[in-house]
Amino acid sequence: MVRENLKDLKLDGKKRSRQLNYRLSTFTYRKFIEHVDYKIYERGLSVVEVNARKTSTTCPLCGCNDKKNRINKEVFRCTKCGFTFNAQYITCLNLFSRSNDGLVAIRSGG
Structure with missing residues (x-):
C-alpha cells in the first residue's frame, strides 16, 4: 500500500x-x-x-510537470504529449511510481 x-x-x-x-x-x-x-x-x-508533491500535475508518460496539465478535478491532459485520463487515477499512478522505483506500466485498452 x-x-x-x-x-x-x-x-x-x-x-x-x-x-x-x-x-x-x-x-x-x-x-x-x-x-x-x-x-x-x-x-x-x-x-x-x-511525498505526494506534484503528483497531480505530472504526466506519468513523459514526466512533464505543469499546473495546466490538471484541467479540473476530474480531467488530466498533458500539455506536452497530450495524454488525457482521469485526474485521480493519474495521481495514484504517480504515487505508486514513487514507491516502485519510478516504474509504472500503462497499458492501452486495445
Missing part, C-alpha cells in the same frame, strides 16, 4: 476557516495511521509512505 505523507497537512500556508484549522489541529493523525498500518500488516501487506 502506498500512503501520502500528510504530516504537514496544516502547515502549507493556505488560509482556511477557523473550523477547519481547529479540526486539523485536533486530528489524531498518528493514531489513525498506526491503526491503518496495523490492519495492513495484519493482512501481510507492507506500507510505503511517499
Whole structure:
C-alpha cells in the first residue's frame, strides 16, 4: 500500500476557516495511521509512505510537470504529449511510481 505523507497537512500556508484549522489541529493523525498500518500488516501487506508533491500535475508518460496539465478535478491532459485520463487515477499512478522505483506500466485498452 502506498500512503501520502500528510504530516504537514496544516502547515502549507493556505488560509482556511477557523473550523477547519481547529479540526486539523485536533486530528489524531498518528493514531489513525498506526491503526491503518496495523490492519495492513495484519493482512501481510507492507506500507510505503511517499511525498505526494506534484503528483497531480505530472504526466506519468513523459514526466512533464505543469499546473495546466490538471484541467479540473476530474480531467488530466498533458500539455506536452497530450495524454488525457482521469485526474485521480493519474495521481495514484504517480504515487505508486514513487514507491516502485519510478516504474509504472500503462497499458492501452486495445
